[in-house]
Amino acid sequence: MKKLLTILVLAIIAVSASGQDSLKSYKNEIGIDATPFVKQFFNLNTSQYQSDYQPEYIITYKRHFKPGNIRFGVGYEFSDYDLATPMTADINNYHYHSSAINTNLGWEFVNTLSRHWSVYYGLDILYLRSYLKNDAPYWNAGYANGIESKSIITGAAPLLGFCYSITKRLHLSTEIHFALFREISESRRYYIPVNNSYPSLPDDI
Numbered sequence: 001m002k003k004l005l006t007i008l009v010l011a012i013i014a015v016s017a018s019g020q021d022s023l024k025s026y027k028n029e030i031g032i033d034a035t036p037f038v039k040q041f042f043n044l045n046t047s048q049y050q051s052d053y054q055p056e057y058i059i060t061y062k063r064h065f066k067p068g069n070i071r072f073g074v075g076y077e078f079s080d081y082d083l084a085t086p087m088t089a090d091i092n093n094y095h096y097h098s099s100a101i102n103t104n105l106g107w108e109f110v111n112t113l114s115r116h117w118s119v120y121y122g123l124d125i126l127y128l129r130s131y132l133k134n135d136a137p138y139w140n141a142g143y144a145n146g147i148e149s150k151s152i153i154t155g156a157a158p159l160l161g162f163c164y165s166i167t168k169r170l171h172l173s174t175e176i177h178f179a180l181f182r183e184i185s186e187s188r189r190y191y192i193p194v195n196n197s198y199p200s201l202p203d204d205i
Contacts, residue, residue: 026169029062029069034172056102068109068122075102083136085144090194092135094144100130108159118163126181128153135192143201144192155181 033056057073076099083094108122130151136144161175191201 027064029060029064031060031062031173033058033060057104062108068107069120071104071106071108071122071124073102073104073124076100083134085136085139085194087139087194090144091196092144092192092194094135094192096134098130098132098134100128102126102128104157106157106159108161116165118165120159120161120163120175122159124157124159124177126153126155126157126179139194142194142198144194146190146192147187148190149185149187151183151185153181153183155179 057075059075060071060073062072063070079096079098081096083096085092085094104124104126106122106124108120110118110120112118128151131149133146133148135146137147138145157177157179159175159177161173163171163173165171187205189204191203193200
């Protein structure tokens, strides 16, 4: 029981730094995505329930005004590690790298439903930039088949959210949005000979 209470307290503390029912006193709101904490609480830390969930926006910020709120969110992902080769005759070192930054900037209106509950709605402008380079997703006919890709996504997302105020400084919220976006991307495939017995091959773009 003590373990469950500790996880629940961590989840509540990690949610936000101000309450929706105290807009007159607190103008700035900072929050983080508490979904991993909630999943850990309900799954009781058992290994068979481990989640691969990645927060869309790790940190959020809101500035409260009388007609509505300015909202901003940012998320970042990064992976970088070496790849092992399954071929004993392979003389190369292979690497995997990926990174992505996801941001939003928007405006929301808030309607108070009761002392603890409120609903908010608005529109976000979205921007996502990602990069991937994988030297060896797979090997075939004496070559490591590498891939490199870049993409930029811009768009807009109407949103609807619900907020439950725990105290004047803490609240839990959840929201959904429908995104309309445009993506610009480019990629190439390249081939790395596993040893000097195989000739170099041109890239596929």
